[in-house]
Amino acid sequence: MFRLLFLFILLHCNDIKRPPLYSLLFPSLASSETIAVISSDFGSSGRFTTLNQDVLLATPTSVAVHSDAIATYQNGLVYIVNRLGRDNIQVLNPSLGFLTILEFSVGAGSNPQDIIVVNSTKAYVSLYSKNYLLVVNPSSGVEIKRIDLSKFSETITNSSSGLDGNPEAHRMYLYENKLYLQLQRLDRNDSSGFPAPTDFSYLLEFDTLNDSLIGAYRTPSSNPLGKMHKVDLNGVPHLLMCLPARLGFLSKLDGGVYAFNLLNKKFLPNPIYSEQIAKGDILDIVIKPNEFGYAYVLDPSFNKSIQKFSLSTGQKISELGFFSATAGNIGGLGISTSGKFFVGDANFSKPGVSVFDVNTDQRLTPISIDVGLRPTQILIY
Secondary structure, rough: OHHHHHHHHHHOOOOOOOOHHHHHHHHHHHOOOOOEEEEOOOOOOOOEEEEOOOOEEEEEEEEEEEOOOEEEEEEEEEEEOOOOOOEEEEEEEEEEOEEEEEEEEOOOOOOOEEEEEOOEEEEEEEEEEOEEEEEEEOOOEEEEEEEOOOHOOOOOOOOOOOOOOOOOOEEEEEOEEEEEEEEOEEOOOOOOOEEEEOOEEEEEEEOOOOOEEEEEEEEOOOEEEEEEEEEOOOOOOEEEEEEEOOHHHOOOOOOEEEEEEEOOOOOOOOOOOEHHHHOOEEEEEEEEOOOEEEEEEEEOOOOOOEEEOOOOOEEEEEEEEEOOOOEEEEEEEEOOOOOOOEEEEEEOOEEEEEEEOOOOEEEOOOEEEEEOEEEEEEEEO
């Protein structure tokens, strides 16, 4: 009914100078692509908000989520992974104005990191603070089984209090009925007081038809962080991921962006973009297929920058922005098919989302787009 009403408005609107009201209220009618932002007060609450990329404004409505959350779009629904402190999965329906249609717990203190929905009756949830991979029914939230990961927990510790017993499961990727799961294997009892990578991390491969483990691949650097991206390198599918190893207060230039060959199941030995070239820890990336990537880089003095790098040469192409240590963080990266590059600017004074042209690197918004709180993730689908 609502779609018919707004279609009627669209067909009978003679004002071509201003974007019609429906494009703000119902952005899915105006564009085939949705720009969504998770933002947070870093305390008790967060928001899920959509942007209209035609007029570069936030839509009037938003959905309440946890202050520590990530979002993913799968099978026509948005899944909010509400992490430590809320420990649940929140399901939003874009066709109903992002109404929450289901919310289910994955265990108190489990700290979920990601969800992969295989079909309407099966999904995987990775848990940072447990030693198993959770399998659930995504339509009801009912637990199906737990896949034991305890044998992959770290065996080295730099603390008298001992090992934490968990392999620190992180993000996942689904490719041709195979589930790829990152295990950070951090020593959370390290004497420095900060979680430190141990000898190596893992990328696990599971058969989603029977949940059997196919392979456990050691990563060339450690501490996988952020979303994995599938790209074709020389015509071969690879998974790109950030492996920053020691970062933050433990920072060393010992990692980079690495590629895993999905055909021969091997990591390329050299990074696609190294921290030595970036001169800092690479914490997040977004890719324009077959061309280049953008990297969020944190240097040893806690200054932040956005760097464009070549996928073929591994060299830095340009630098879009530089943020001082006191200016806040980068809160998410995203590239739209229309050629816009979205950056979450979580500064302390005027946080929001900045937009650039991917071809010229020129900024398209004089000031950041206000999304209410400080952005932490950008989701484009």
